Amino acid sequence: MTITxxxxxxxxxxxFSGCLSRPEAVLIGTLLMVIALCPVxxxxxxxxxxxxxxxxxxxxxxxxxxxxLYIRQFKNQPRIAQLAIANGLxxxxxxxxxxxxxxxxxxxxLAFDKQLMKLDATVGxxxxxFVETVASYPEFGRLLRLVYYSSLPQLFFMVGFxxxxxxxxxxxxxxxxxxxxxxxxxxxxxxxxxxxxxxFFDLPDGLEDKIRLxxxxxxxxxxxxxxxxxxxxxxxxxxxxxxAFPSYHTVMALIVVWYLRRTILFVPALVIxxxxxxxILSHGGHHLTDFAGxxxxxxxxxxxxxxxxxxxxxR
Numbered sequence: 001m002t003i004t005x006x007x008x009x010x011x012x013x014x015x016f017s018g019c020l021s022r023p024e025a026v027l028i029g030t031l032l033m034v035i036a037l038c039p040v041x042x043x044x045x046x047x048x049x050x051x052x053x054x055x056x057x058x059x060x061x062x063x064x065x066x067x068x069l070y071i072r073q074f075k076n077q078p079r080i081a082q083l084a085i086a087n088g089l090x091x092x093x094x095x096x097x098x099x100x101x102x103x104x105x106x107x108x109x110l111a112f113d114k115q116l117m118k119l120d121a122t123v124g125x126x127x128x129x130f131v132e133t134v135a136s137y138p139e140f141g142r143l144l145r146l147v148y149y150s151s152l153p154q155l156f157f158m159v160g161f162x163x164x165x166x167x168x169x170x171x172x173x174x175x176x177x178x179x180x181x182x183x184x185x186x187x188x189x190x191x192x193x194x195x196x197x198x199x200f201f202d203l204p205d206g207l208e209d210k211i212r213l214x215x216x217x218x219x220x221x222x223x224x225x226x227x228x229x230x231x232x233x234x235x236x237x238x239x240x241x242x243x244a245f246p247s248y249h250t251v252m253a254l255i256v257v258w259y260l261r262r263t264i265l266f267v268p269a270l271v272i273x274x275x276x277x278x279x280i281l282s283h284g285g286h287h288l289t290d291f292a293g294x295x296x297x298x299x300x301x302x303x304x305x306x307x308x309x310x311x312x313x314x315r
Contacts, residue, residue: 019069023172023310024085027179028065031092034183038096041103049099050235057095057236064088083163086175090159093179097186098239104190105230105242113194116245116287125288127197127281132204134211134282141211141282147272148214148279151252154272158256161265169311174259176305181251181297188293189243195223196244198285215285244287249280250294251301258302 020028035058042049068084071077120126134141155178162171198220208216222240231238253273260269280286304310 019073020085021168021172023176023305024089026310027089027093027175030179030183031061031089031096034093034096034100038099038103041100045103047103047230048233050233053236054095054099058092061088061092061095064091078168079163079166082168082171083160086159086163086171087156089175089179090155093182097182099234100186101189101242102226102231102234102239104193105226107193107195107227110193110195110199110227112192113196113200113244113287116194116289117197117200120288123288127285127287128201128203130278131211131213131282132207134278135207135213138210141213144275144279145212145214145283147275148249148283150272151249151276154256154269155252158260158265158269161263162259165263167263170259172311173302173305174255176310177259177298177301178252178255180304181255181301182248184297184301185243185246185248185251185294188246188297192245194244194287194290195227195242196285196290197287199223199227211282214283219285244285245290246293246297247280247284247286247290248294248297249276249284249286250291251298253280254295254298255302258298 038049041047064084065088068081068088071084072081075081117127134144158174159171162174196215198215203213203217207213219240223242226242253276257266257269257273260266277291280291281288284290
């Protein structure tokens with residue numbers, strides 16, 4: 001007589017669920033929902049989108065997730081697996097939220113920007129005056145440009161360091177905080193869009209060239225055109241950073257510093273991202289209130305990402 005042993009259903013489920021940590025599963029599910037939302041919004045707004053190009057852009061996300069899951073299941077390299085999955089998730093969220101942001105254009109009125117500038121004025125902050133101050137030290141101003149552009153590389157460097165150092169729980173929290181804060185930032189911007197003060201001011205001749213200002217007149221013209229007309233067809237090649245409030249550059253800087261604490265990289269991260277403050281305000285073309293909003297978004301997202309329900313249960 002042949003006896004067939006049937007594996008218990010609970011065991012089969014646990015084997016599958018072991019492919020992903022709870023934070024990874026939550027983020028993949030959320031990412032898929034956001035991806036599904038974009039075609040719906042495009043139809044509702046009658047907005048043509050270069051779907052093929054965006055699909056190609058999401059291919060690295062799918063590839064990294066697949067590679068990470070394969071390594072986790074069949075190779076004994078959990079750190080490499082988490083590195084691939086984390087990078088895939090960050091790329092996916094950044095790519096799809098960018099499309100989500102552009103689906104908000106055109107914007108009928110930049111009234112929220114005007115309110116933010118009034119708030120800034122109450123504490124004596126003026127973006128043109130701040131840029132002029134930075135430009136009076138040209139070498140420092142050009143250095144701040146490099147610091148500003150370092151945000152995204154810093155984020156991916158942090159992911160690599162935490163994954164390869166075996167700090168899986170810290171990386172899970174960083175992934176959760178980064179992704180949730182990006183979604184929350186996008187949601188706030190959809191409700192109250194703002195593009196920053198650069199579209200409202202003409203800087204003195206030659207000033208922006210002194211420090212190679214990122215949000216100079218050319219950039220401001222792009223933002224004005226987007227606000228007034230949007231894009232005939234949304235393509236990845238036409239996309240630039242548009243969100244003013246809350247400042248996601250501020251969120252990224254805080255994520256890097258916070259999740260690298262208690263590591264050998266904390267002090268270098270702190271020093272670089274202290275310089276990120278004037279870089280965001282000048283080269284980022286931000287209201288001072290954008291910076292404050294970024295701090296609030298980070299604090300809430302970091303708190304939420306540490307809740308037990310979003311963390312991997314201890315075994």
